[in-house]
Amino acid sequence: MSTTVSALDQMIHKLSGRSALTGEDKEAILSLPHTIRSYHAATYVVREGEPPPNHCSFIRSGFAVRQKITAQGARQIMSLHLVGDFIDLEHLFLNIADHNVQALTELEVVAIDRRALESLVLARPNIARALWIDALVDASIYREWVTNVGRRAAPARIAHVLCEVALRMQAAGVSTNGGFELPLTQEQLADAVGLTPVHVNRTLKALVADGILHRDKRYISFTDWNRTKEVADFNALYLHLEQAKPA
Amino acid sequence: MSTTVSALDQMIHKLSGRSALTGEDKEAILSLPHTIRSYHAATYVVREGEPPPNHCSFIRSGFAVRQKITAQGARQIMSLHLVGDFIDLEHLFLNIADHNVQALTELEVVAIDRRALESLVLARPNIARALWIDALVDASIYREWVTNVGRRAAPARIAHVLCEVALRMQAAGVSTNGGFELPLTQEQLADAVGLTPVHVNRTLKALVADGILHRDKRYISFTDWNRTKEVADFNALYLHLEQAKPA
DNA sequence: CGCCAAATTGACTCCCTTCAAGAGTAGTGG
DNA sequence: CCACTACTCTTGAAGGGAGTCAATTTGGCG
Known part of the structure; x- marks a missing residue:
């Protein structure tokens, strides 16, 4: 086999x-x-x-x-x-x-x-x-997504998912530091954040207009990571990337 | 100890x-x-x-x-x-x-x-x-909640949580068949479904008016379980209550 | 009986949806 | 090489579900 x-x-x-x-x-x-x-x-x-x-x-x-x-x-x-x-x-x-x-x-x-x-x-x-x-980390991510979809407004909600993807791609060695290729259509992104594709489109444009992120097709990059994190209400804790090896 | x-x-x-x-x-x-x-x-x-x-x-x-x-x-x-x-x-x-x-x-x-x-x-x-x-069942419940909060309208969203609570209480032997005492204030229920307390209040009243459920303080009972499940878009599969013991 | 949290109700506002149409963009085949 | 086609992205206009603000009622409890 x-x-x-x-x-x-x-x-x-x-x-x-x-x-x-x-x-x-x-x-x-x-x-x-x-x-x-x-x-x-x-x-x-x-x-x-x-x-x-x-x-x-x-x-x-x-x-x-x-x-x-x-x-x-x-x-x-x-x-x-x-x-x-x-x-x-x-x-x-x-x-x-x-x-x-x-x-x-x-x-x-x-x-x-x-x-x-x-x-x-x-x-x-x-x-x-x-x-x-x-499996526990996956569960932690679900919890964060419940919060994201349940309690954040559209701009934060979208930015939050983008932050997560950016960090996880970086952790997996898939993306360069500058940005990343989002593997989602706007419709799929909408399905991930619980919004309509139309509103995702408008909100993405607003995020770009506010200087929160740059977009070239599906290539996303952030101008100011700290500012993005703030807009997204993003705290990487839930990804447990630093999960230390046990003694 | x-x-x-x-x-x-x-x-x-x-x-x-x-x-x-x-x-x-x-x-x-x-x-x-x-x-x-x-x-x-x-x-x-x-x-x-x-x-x-x-x-x-x-x-x-x-x-x-x-x-x-x-x-x-x-x-x-x-x-x-x-x-x-x-x-x-x-x-x-x-x-x-x-x-x-x-x-x-x-x-x-x-x-x-x-x-x-x-x-x-x-x-x-x-x-x-x-x-x-x-832990896996917990994770499954989170996934359902992401869906609930992300893609269902207020009435279904609220009814869905009520269905889950009813079934889990019954499975745990906490409730009688007729109904159950919801251990949540409307504000807490709102925090569970990603809505405001005001809207939860109005939606609960609408569910009662539509004959979907009865309410006496926090005691909830369903008139017609199948109808409630339908309104709630509820499928108990995700609770894995029937999880068989492995051979 | 009085206090305070919880539930309820009304009026107004707004974020997001819906509906619809147009513009890019990529792949396909003649 | 370019027309054809099917997504995907974009934009506008209008409507609605849920939010906000605020006041009133209800109910549990010391």
Whole structure:
């Protein structure tokens, strides 16, 4: 089932940042049965209401979102995912998907055999801790998004998501310091912040007019990070980027 | 440190519903160092930005909420918690609190020594699975709330939270079938759904006028559950109440 | 009985939505 | 190489749902 030696190195790299792994841990990870899968933009990777696939995936390249559709047909995106992110860790232990995961761009994932990962996690505390932390950080991001969508006005709401994307892309080594290529259409951004595309468009223009950010197509850059953070009411704490390795 | 023999039985009961526990698992849980703590209504149990306390708690009686306050002073509640719920499981592995946990009513919790719980979890797969599932269900609820606050109109939004509370109280054995005592003021309900107290008041009245629900003070009951679910765009899937025990 | 928080109601305002049309922009194929 | 097509982005005008401000009523409780 194994295809590339290096595919799982990415996972080791990610987890090492969150929990100290022993040589044995790393070897165990490298021996996980896995395949590499590709999805075209807009394809569903996980569907709400369906039983979980027999594998758990993390992103090798590209972007994905989690989303739900209401009965009225409105879509809400509840998180964005980029290189290195696990996209269906919830299926490790829950036996039915409660939301959709959709490819945002061309997407490549490393799909790990679910049972093997489950055994590994339950047998190896360091790996369990690292993956658990990953899930906890995801939950923290959801909490922030509830706040963002529930209590911030349009400009702050949009700026907040942009701040998050900027920081996470930087942390993942995807963006240069100057700015980043937003992997979302304005309609998708609207679905992420709970607004209409029209209002997102107007608000983005207003943010540019106020000198909060620059835009060139979907390439976003901030003039003054501190000012942007202020407008966005952004506090990076919830991303737990500094999560220290335990003693 | 142990005070009552039965305090941890509640934890065993809760976890048994999610993962099969052996006699050894149960004994290990019962021997966890713990204390019982009480908080008055409105007291903070966990504060954003602070390092975690050296214990993890679950609710013995009463209600609590998770919330954040924006720079503009607006409060957003992102989850409600009742008997049996763990309220700071995130601190098992994250070393700084990213949100507040606040007592909603008089609150009694069982506070378990953090290090001891951590060791237990990493040593006992069944317990790890059960607690992990607990965290995953919390995350699922956050996702639903992002959708609720981001994409539903006021009536559905409010009805949705009421549906969730009704089901969870019933699952926890706190409410009778006929209805339930909502442990929230209208202002707190407003903070949970991202609206103003005034609008929550008006919308509640409209829901009553439309025959969707009955109200007697804070005692809520539904006339027609199916109709309420429809108005609320409510699908209980996300609560994972049926989460089967693994083989 | 009096105090104070919670619930209620009215009138006015405004942020965001809705509807609709036009302008870029990228990919495709003849 | 350029027309064709389908998104995506942009802009205008008008309407509505929710917010704001403020006053009144209700209800729990010492």
